Amino acid sequence: MKFNILLSRTFNATMILGMKTSLPRSLMMYASILLVLLAAVSARAQDWAKARLDASPRHREYVTLKHGDRTLQAFVVYPEIKEKAPVVILIHEIFGLSDWAKEMADELAARGFIVVAPDLLSGYGPGGGGSSAFASMDDTVKAVSGLDPAGVNADLDAAADYAKHIPAGDGKIATVGFCWGGGKSFAFAAHRKDLSAAFVFYGPGPADVSTITAPVYGFYAGNDARIGATVPATVEAMKAAGKKFEPVTYDGAGHGFMRAGEDPTNTVPGNKTAREHGFARLVSLLKTMKSVHAAGSPSGKVVSEKVPTASPACHDESKPATKAKL
Numbered sequence: 001m002k003f004n005i006l007l008s009r010t011f012n013a014t015m016i017l018g019m020k021t022s023l024p025r026s027l028m029m030y031a032s033i034l035l036v037l038l039a040a041v042s043a044r045a046q047d048w049a050k051a052r053l054d055a056s057p058r059h060r061e062y063v064t065l066k067h068g069d070r071t072l073q074a075f076v077v078y079p080e081i082k083e084k085a086p087v088v089i090l091i092h093e094i095f096g097l098s099d100w101a102k103e104m105a106d107e108l109a110a111r112g113f114i115v116v117a118p119d120l121l122s123g124y125g126p127g128g129g130g131s132s133a134f135a136s137m138d139d140t141v142k143a144v145s146g147l148d149p150a151g152v153n154a155d156l157d158a159a160a161d162y163a164k165h166i167p168a169g170d171g172k173i174a175t176v177g178f179c180w181g182g183g184k185s186f187a188f189a190a191h192r193k194d195l196s197a198a199f200v201f202y203g204p205g206p207a208d209v210s211t212i213t214a215p216v217y218g219f220y221a222g223n224d225a226r227i228g229a230t231v232p233a234t235v236e237a238m239k240a241a242g243k244k245f246e247p248v249t250y251d252g253a254g255h256g257f258m259r260a261g262e263d264p265t266n267t268v269p270g271n272k273t274a275r276e277h278g279f280a281r282l283v284s285l286l287k288t289m290k291s292v293h294a295a296g297s298p299s300g301k302v303v304s305e306k307v308p309t310a311s312p313a314c315h316d317e318s319k320p321a322t323k324a325k326l
Contacts, residue, residue, distance in 0.1 A: 046098055046099040046100050047099075048263065048264050049098070049099040049100040049102075049103040050099040050103070052103050052106070053099065053102055053103045053106055056077075056106045056110075057080065058077055058078060058079065058080060058106060058109050058110065059077070059078045059080075060075065060076065060077040060078070060102075060105075060106065060109075061075075061076050062074065062075055062076070063076055063116075063162065065118060065155070065158040065159060065162055066158065067154055067155070067157065067158040067161075068154070070123070070151075070154070070155070071122070071123065072118055072119060072120070072122035072123065072130075072155055072158065073118070073119045073122045073130055074116050074117060074118040074119065074159055074162070075097060075101075075102050075105060075116075075117040075118075075119070076114070076115065076116050076117070077102075077105045077106050077108075077109040077114070077115045077117075078109060078114055078168065079109045079110065079111070079112045079113060079114065081112055083170075084168055084169060084170040085112055085113055085114050085168060085169065085170055086113055086114070086169070086170055086172040086173070086174065086196070086286060086289065087113070087114045087115070087116060087163035087164075087166060087169045087172070087173045087174075088105075088108055088113045088114070088115045088116070088173075088174055088175075088176050088286065089115075089116050089117075089118070089156065089159050089160055089163060089173060089174070089175045089176070090104065090105050090108070090115050090116070090117040090175075090176050090177075090181075091117075091118075091120075091156070091175060091176065091177035091178070091181030091182075091184050091185050091188075092117065092119075092120065092131075092177075092178065092180075092181050093178045093179035093180055093181055093256070093259070094140075094141050094144045094145065094179050094180035094181075095137060095140055095141065095144070095179075096119070096120075096121050096130070096131030096132075096134070096140045096143075096144060097117060097118075097119040097120075097121070097130065097131040097132075098131065100259050101117060101178075102117065104178075104258070104259075105117045107279075108176070108283075108286075111283045111286075112287075113286060114163075114166060114168060114169055116159050116162060116163050116166075118155055118156065118158070118159045119131050120144070120147060120152055120155055121134075121140070121143055121144065121147075122155075124143055124147075125143070144180055145180075149187065152184055152187075152188075153187070153188060153191045153192075156175070156184070156188050156191075156192070157191075157192065160173055160192060160194075160195075164194070171291055172196040172289060172290075172291050172292075173194070173195060173196060174195060174196050174197040174198065174199065174214075174286060174289060175188050175189065175195060175197075175198045175199065176199040176201070176282065177199070177200060177201060177203055178201040178202070178203075178256075178258055178259070179201070179202060179203065179255070179256060180203070181201075181203065182200045182201045182202050182203020182204075182219075183200070183203035183204045183205075183206075184203070185198050185199060185200050185201075185203065186198060186200045186203055186204070186205050186206055186216060187206045189212045189213075189214050189216055190206045190208060190209060190210075190211045190212045191211070193213050194292055195213070195214040195292075196214060196289040196290060196291060196292060197214050197215050197216070197217065197285065197286070197289045198212075198214050198215075198216045198217070199216075199217050199219070199282055199285070199286075200216060200217065200218045200219065201219045201258055201278070202219065202220055202221055202224055202227050202255050202256070202257075203227065204227060204230045204234070205230065205233075205234035205237065205238070209234075209237050209238050209241050209243055210241050212238075212241070212243045214292075215243075215244035215245075215246070215289075216238070216243070216244065216245045216246075217245075217246050217247075217248075217281075217282075217285055218231070218234075218245065218246065218247030218248065219247075219248055219250070219258075219278045219281070219282070220247055220248065220249040220250070221249070221250055221253040221254050221255050221256075221257050221274065222249055222250055222251035222252055222253055222270070223252065223253060223254045223255075223270070224253075224254060224255040226255070227255060228249065231247055231249070234247075235247065248278075248281065250270070250273070250274035250277060250278060251270070252268075252269070252270025252273070252274070253268070253270040253271050253273070253274030253275075254268060254270070254271060257270070257271040257274040257275050257278070258274075258275055258278060258279070260275075261273075261274060261275025261276070262275055
């Protein structure tokens with residue numbers, strides 16, 4: 001929605017610049033400056049996330065992960081606690097390892113978890129760079145969309161292997177993915193056998209769920225038919241395979257509510273509520289997960305959380321939260 005507003009304002013400013021009438025020179029100059037400022041605002045849309053990350057007292061670092069002849073970077077954040085902690089592998093949105101993804105990792109670390117967030121675009125950007133090397137968001141989206149699924153699993157395996165050997169880790173590892181990363185979190189659960197849990201934020205399930213051994217928890221938006229329409233079939237497939245899958249739908253929220261819900265420019269109440277409820281549920285489940293889960297019996301818990309209606313956000317869609325049977 002924010003981008004729609006920017007587009008509208010940019011269009012109006014462009015109209016002013018293109019008018020052949022004798023507008024005052026000062027007005028023409030104002031319109032030119034406006035266009036530049038709008039472009040800057042769009043490019044720095046996640047400055048709020050970067051500012052929060054910069055203010056964090058927690059230790060964070062970049063590490064190099066390797067598998068075969070491939071090298072990739074991962075952002076790692078540690079909690080400030082005495083005890084060993086579970087390790088969360090955070091899988092970014094279709095927008096790459098953005099400032100928001102790193103800020104989300106820091107938020108989870110603040111709750112007592114070590115977080116490893118691999119940049120799955122490592123080496124694929126201009127000049128061999130990663131997510132930050134792309135010139136535009138559109139270029140980033142195209143690059144993420146084109147990643148090979150087997151290659152993504154191999155990268156996540158490298159992250160999981162690294163996580164298992166972190167001295168401060170307690171041996172439990174889980175994946176948490178958002179948007180595109182939500183689907184990859186689900187798919188990785190079908191690939192990796194030593195996950196304690198997989199958390200899927202508004203992402204589709206894999207075609208074959210028979211190999212999943214960890215419990216899977218879903219977080220979906222009520223105003224996201226594109227993904228929401230896939231949930232019933234996933235519930236049935238998981239149930240038929242005897243796997244544990246507990247999806248919750250947050251009514252009134254849009255796709256991408258975990259990011260949109262904390263964005264200061266968000267105008268959809270449902271996004272904020274879904275974000276708060278979803279984060280609380282995620283932290284609670286992470287704190288209670290077991291070391292390694294065998295396939296659980298189907299829980300049959302399909303829940304919908306209610307919240308004020310809204311409008312859309314990962315591709316700028318939006319949705320809310322509340323509990324109720326679908």
